Amino acid sequence: MSKIGYNIKKLRNVKNLSQQAFADIFNLTRGNISSYEELRAEPKLESIIKIANYFSIPLEHLLTKQLSVNEILNFNDYFNEEGQKKLQKNFANIPFISREAIHHIKEGTFDVQKLDLIAFPMYSSHKFIALELTHEIAAPANVDIPEYTILFFEQVQIDTLHMLDNHFGMFLTNTEIFIGTYNQNKTTINLKLNEWKSEDFNTENLQSFWKLYAKFEKKL
Structure with a gap:
């Protein structure tokens, strides 16, 4: 069959x-x-x-x-066959937030453990998550990234907090998602979407904060 x-x-x-x-x-x-x-x-x-x-x-x-998700998104076109063979052992399987998964977040039924995985060459032991950018995701006006670009986010680490200021990031929970800009003021850090929406960073909600690591934009 x-x-x-x-x-x-x-x-x-x-x-x-x-x-x-x-x-x-x-x-x-x-x-x-x-x-x-x-x-x-x-x-x-x-x-x-x-x-x-x-x-x-x-x-x-x-x-x-x-x-696979890679094939459906035509990621395999980006890596030639020879390059894939050489890099395969270094490919990381990264949870992928598709447009369908975004609806689960809004409905409160999101479970990161049930996400499809996307394979991509990553050379870090840190935790990553991938996101397909769509108009359904709230983001600042200055995020000049084409829709349907795949964004890769690295989970925020305590030892790199001093490097967050003015960088794009993502706030993600089982019921909420938005992209914003990190603002650091002495001992406080927040991720700001706009003048009316932001989330303050603390060690208790550390797992909800991600920093933009890379993007994949298919060349047509």
Whole structure:
């Protein structure tokens, strides 16, 4: 049996598409998508080709392997095959906050342990998390980063607090997420979204604060 049903569901989740929204793109019905995901049926070859082309995924991969988040986001295009082989042992599996996961945060059902993982070359023992930037995430007006860029955040460390001032960061809990700018004033630190919203840093909420580490913007 092919992997098409699994991959359709994975594509929907990463791209934050309902069954109906996915069906509308390819002139199918919500019932069609449900039957594919539940492995009760498979789409016609014509539809499979349309799905592969729409998401820029090789047809063979769509049919024969379980797609990773990297493949769905076309990250694999960035690293050539030879480079991947050399770097693979240094790739870190990083929790990835997709657009679907952002909805879970707003609904209060977010669980970082259930996030998909994205593989990326990281050479640090610190804790990281990746985020797909969308308009649904509150951010300061001066964050000049294109939508759908993948941002990598490093969890704030006590020994590097003196390096936070004026850097972009993220505040993340099970019910809230926003991007802001760190402000340091003598012994106090806060992450500021705007004049009305900020969060004060302290050791009790340390795990909620992240510092922008890197970004991945696909070149078209």
